[in-house]
Amino acid sequence: MKILKHFINGQYVAGSQENLFELVSPVNGETYALSPSAGRAEVEQAYLAAKTAFAVWKHSTPSQRQRALLKLADEIERNVERLIQAQSEETGQLRHFIEKEEIAASCDALRFFAGAARCLEGKASYEYAEGLTSTIRREPLGIVGQVTPWNYPFMMAVWKIAPALAAGNTVVLKPSDTTPISTLILAELAAPLFPQGVFNVVLGKAETGSLVVSSTEASLVSITGSVRAGLQVAASAAANLTKAHLELGGKAPVIVFADADIAKAVEVITTAGFFNAGQDCTSATRILIEDSIYAQFLEKLVTKTRAIKFGTPEDKDALYGALNSRNQLEQVKGFISRLPSHAVIETGGKAGDGPGFYFEPTIISGLDQRDEAIQHEVFGPVMTVQKFSSEAQALEKANDVEYGLAASIWTSNHSRAQRFSIRLDFGTVWINNHIPLCAEMPHGGFKKSGYGKDLSSYSLDEYTRVKHIMCDISE
Numbered sequence: 001m002k003i004l005k006h007f008i009n010g011q012y013v014a015g016s017q018e019n020l021f022e023l024v025s026p027v028n029g030e031t032y033a034l035s036p037s038a039g040r041a042e043v044e045q046a047y048l049a050a051k052t053a054f055a056v057w058k059h060s061t062p063s064q065r066q067r068a069l070l071k072l073a074d075e076i077e078r079n080v081e082r083l084i085q086a087q088s089e090e091t092g093q094l095r096h097f098i099e100k101e102e103i104a105a106s107c108d109a110l111r112f113f114a115g116a117a118r119c120l121e122g123k124a125s126y127e128y129a130e131g132l133t134s135t136i137r138r139e140p141l142g143i144v145g146q147v148t149p150w151n152y153p154f155m156m157a158v159w160k161i162a163p164a165l166a167a168g169n170t171v172v173l174k175p176s177d178t179t180p181i182s183t184l185i186l187a188e189l190a191a192p193l194f195p196q197g198v199f200n201v202v203l204g205k206a207e208t209g210s211l212v213v214s215s216t217e218a219s220l221v222s223i224t225g226s227v228r229a230g231l232q233v234a235a236s237a238a239a240n241l242t243k244a245h246l247e248l249g250g251k252a253p254v255i256v257f258a259d260a261d262i263a264k265a266v267e268v269i270t271t272a273g274f275f276n277a278g279q280d281c282t283s284a285t286r287i288l289i290e291d292s293i294y295a296q297f298l299e300k301l302v303t304k305t306r307a308i309k310f311g312t313p314e315d316k317d318a319l320y321g322a323l324n325s326r327n328q329l330e331q332v333k334g335f336i337s338r339l340p341s342h343a344v345i346e347t348g349g350k351a352g353d354g355p356g357f358y359f360e361p362t363i364i365s366g367l368d369q370r371d372e373a374i375q376h377e378v379f380g381p382v383m384t385v386q387k388f389s390s391e392a393q394a395l396e397k398a399n400d401v402e403y404g405l406a407a408s409i410w411t412s413n414h415s416r417a418q419r420f421s422i423r424l425d426f427g428t429v430w431i432n433n434h435i436p437l438c439a440e441m442p443h444g445g446f447k448k449s450g451y452g453k454d455l456s457s458y459s460l461d462e463y464t465r466v467k468h469i470m471c472d473i474s475e
């Protein structure tokens with residue numbers, strides 16, 4: 001059985017063989033590799049490598065950082081087949097999905113940050129006080145501790161490391177325990193392009209993650225994960241006064257008015273809800289439908305959903321693959337088993353056949369606003385439908401969750417679209433669409449969805465600090 005290794009100081013490093021755990025294929029439930037679990041000594045070894053590397057990398061010019069990031073994007077493209085193979089094995093995702101939604105998008109993000117590294121901004125230098133001239137320096141923070149999730153393992157690692165490295169920081173990253181291999185390949189591809197120790201990967205479960213985010217060597221800790229994990233990271237960061245960036249869960253409302261383009265709404269919402277088996281923090285999960293079109297819209301949504309195929313990684317016609325783990329499948333089944341008696345399963349509601357971790361695309365109606373499936377993130381191919389009868393009611397239901405990551409509004413009334421985009425309490429609001437992202441624009445939430453931004457120049461702000469230098473110029 002293959003035993004994975006950490007990637008520290010530019011090379012693979014065997015971990016302690018004491019706490020090995022199994023990596024299980026979501027496609028067939030079989031164990032395909034063993035992973036070590038980094039303890040304190042290994043995490044400290046990674047931080048030491050990152051600290052030594054920071055002394056060099058912080059003096060690199062933005063142009064040098066740009067060249068390294070651009071080369072990394074090219075190298076990823078040269079290794080696309082290897083990456084698709086690794087990631088489909090660890091996630092159960094479809095091969096065509098990984099290529100388009102992860103690898104291509106990750107290369108684009110790397111190229112964006114390569115350019116953005118050269119365009120950092122600050123206030124104009126000037127004499128704001130008599131006899132004194134002020135300048136602003138934007139500096140890297142130091143060593144960054146990062147924890148990434150399993151839903152898009154490769155792309156989430158790129159979203160974290162690209163702005164960090166572009167700004168001149170060095171990294172210690174712990175990928176999810178179920179999906180470490182694509183991140184190890186990323187580190188391996190990056191190694192010849194950056195000074196030794198700039199990007200280190202330590203493997204393990206939650207205990208290793210706690211060691212990474214509680215290190216006193218970290219200047220920033222950044223996590224994409226659940227609200228529960230985010231609360232723990234925020235607490236441990238606070239104990240050291242370490243800056244934290246938290247990209248946590250979501251429960252996106254999708255508000256459909258009678259004047260929307262219904263055919264387009266049905267098409268996009270079913271894709272945006274079941275894409276990646278709904279394991280997406282911006283997934284279209286809570287469909288709020290104006291009462292005058294409720295029955296007609298629901299019928300179309302159900303018909304379209306029944307035609308959705310899920311399948312193994314090779315299946316070109318499938319919309320999504322397996323859920324990431326047995327644990328995640330149990331989570332989704334748990335939500336279904338706890339549905340109240342007033343809930344109606346319009347379609348789906350069951351696990352798929354076979355040994356893999358599959359679940360049918362599912363639509364649930366009849367729920368009350370306070371019910372668990374409306375209030376909490378399922379992170380599976382499950383959407384709920386609710387009715388509303390006025391703008392005020394739609395807005396109230398949409399905002400009435402603890403999350404604030406993403407939302408969409410569907411209408412042909414321009415003023416209404418604008419009103420909702422202002423009043424929706426979510427970090428991204430789509431108008432007549434749902435799910436697309438781009439590297440130039442920020443991704444991050446409000447409320448319990450966390451704080452700080454991934455992507456865009458706003459994430460470079462997270463990874464830099466602003467220094468004011470004031471010089472006496474009096475004669």
Ligand SMILES: NCCCC=O
Nearest residue numbers: 151279280281282435
């Ligand atoms: N659609 C990408 C969202 C990233 C987090 O799940």
